[in-house]
Amino acid sequence: MFLRSALSLWPLARNGTRSYSSTGVTKLVAVTVDDQTGIATVNLQRPPVNSLNLELLTELSSSLTDLEKNKSRGIILKSYSDAVFSAGIDILEMYKCEEERVTLFWSALQEVWIKLYGHFAPTVACINGHAPAGGCLLALSCEYRVMVKEKTIGLNETKLGIVAPQWFIASLVNIIGQRQSEVALTTGKMFTTEEALRIGLVDEMAENTEDAFSKSLEFFKKFKNISPFARAQTKAFIRESTIQALVKNREKDLKMFINEIRKENVQKGLGQYLESLKKRKVS
Numbered sequence: 001m002f003l004r005s006a007l008s009l010w011p012l013a014r015n016g017t018r019s020y021s022s023t024g025v026t027k028l029v030a031v032t033v034d035d036q037t038g039i040a041t042v043n044l045q046r047p048p049v050n051s052l053n054l055e056l057l058t059e060l061s062s063s064l065t066d067l068e069k070n071k072s073r074g075i076i077l078k079s080y081s082d083a084v085f086s087a088g089i090d091i092l093e094m095y096k097c098e099e100e101r102v103t104l105f106w107s108a109l110q111e112v113w114i115k116l117y118g119h120f121a122p123t124v125a126c127i128n129g130h131a132p133a134g135g136c137l138l139a140l141s142c143e144y145r146v147m148v149k150e151k152t153i154g155l156n157e158t159k160l161g162i163v164a165p166q167w168f169i170a171s172l173v174n175i176i177g178q179r180q181s182e183v184a185l186t187t188g189k190m191f192t193t194e195e196a197l198r199i200g201l202v203d204e205m206a207e208n209t210e211d212a213f214s215k216s217l218e219f220f221k222k223f224k225n226i227s228p229f230a231r232a233q234t235k236a237f238i239r240e241s242t243i244q245a246l247v248k249n250r251e252k253d254l255k256m257f258i259n260e261i262r263k264e265n266v267q268k269g270l271g272q273y274l275e276s277l278k279k280r281k282v283s
């Protein structure tokens with residue numbers, strides 16, 4: 001009954017799923033909702049590597065708001081690409097950036113993290129490609145991570161000469177603990193899927209995208225006999241202090257970010273990193 005009335009809020013059904021975009025035109029984020037289960041698949045689709053820019057984050061943020069309003073039964077976050085889940089922040093949002101744009105950009109990233117980390121329904125990251133830095137952050141924000149074998153994931157900010165903000169760090173610590181996080185963050189470690197599984201950074205390994213997606217769907221079955229309210233409230237209690245630490249300090253966090261990336265040595269490092277990316281290829 002609940003499912004029916006929640007789903008009736010969604011746009012027209014097509015082949016058992018409802019496609020949907022907050023702007024009416026699907027661009028960088030495509031949302032489909034399964035008619036039977038009410039589970040939403042949020043597909044990031046910004047070629048070539050789903051790097052996070054203002055436009056993608058703005059769409060993701062409004063999709064998350066709509067999913068919350070429409071009482072989705074769960075979210076699977078994945079990439080359109082089998083190679084890259086998300087390459088993290090689009091370096092061009094930090095390199096030689098305008099104050100107005102970078103303010104909007106960082107605020108949008110904060111907003112997405114707050115909404116995804118605190119989403120009332122179960123969330124799974126179907127990590128069907130590499131997930132460095134901001135890409136890893138999105139995966140860490142979900143409750144469960146299924147990752148395709150032979151990919152990489154991690155918060156590699158120190159390798160770029162930048163510092164992962166406190167909320168990035170907290171998201172990692174809450175999953176793999178302080179000691180493992182300290183080593184990983186200070187060395188900018190990128191874990192292979194196999195390594196990530198060993199330390200609990202991901203929960204399951206998959207053969208390919210299809211396998212990852214079906215394993216992601218399995219996760220929701222754990223809650224078949226659990227009250228959705230009890231589940232959601234428990235999640236909210238567990239995550240509240242981590243979320244509040246940013247919510248209360250958003251302005252300060254924004255100033256720190258802008259201050260940090262404007263430093264001459266940081267700008268120089270970002271420029272060199274961009275150049276090195278253009279020269280190198282990952283197999």
Ligand SMILES: CC/C=C\C/C=C\C/C=C\C/C=C/C(=O)SCCNC(=O)CCNC(=O)[C@H](O)C(C)(C)COP(=O)(O)OP(=O)(O)OC[C@H]1O[C@@H](n2cnc3c(N)ncnc32)[C@H](O)[C@@H]1OP(=O)(O)O
Pocket residue numbers: 048049051083084086087088089090091092130132133134135156157160162163164165256257260261274277278280281282283
């Ligand atoms: C005091 C503390 C307070 C504040 C802190 C201050 C600052 C810290 C703030 C934020 C933290 C930062 C978070 C981030 O997310 S930074 C981004 C980190 N990302 C990476 O390091 C990933 C880089 N990319 C890769 O490693 C590979 O591209 C990847 C493995 C993802 C995919 O490899 P593949 O071989 O499939 O593709 P490529 O040929 O490498 O790339 C294609 C194309 O895309 C460009 N590219 C890749 N990543 C990015 C990116 N993140 N931003 C912009 N552009 C990117 C790449 O250059 C290629 O371009 P082109 O040659 O023109 O085709």
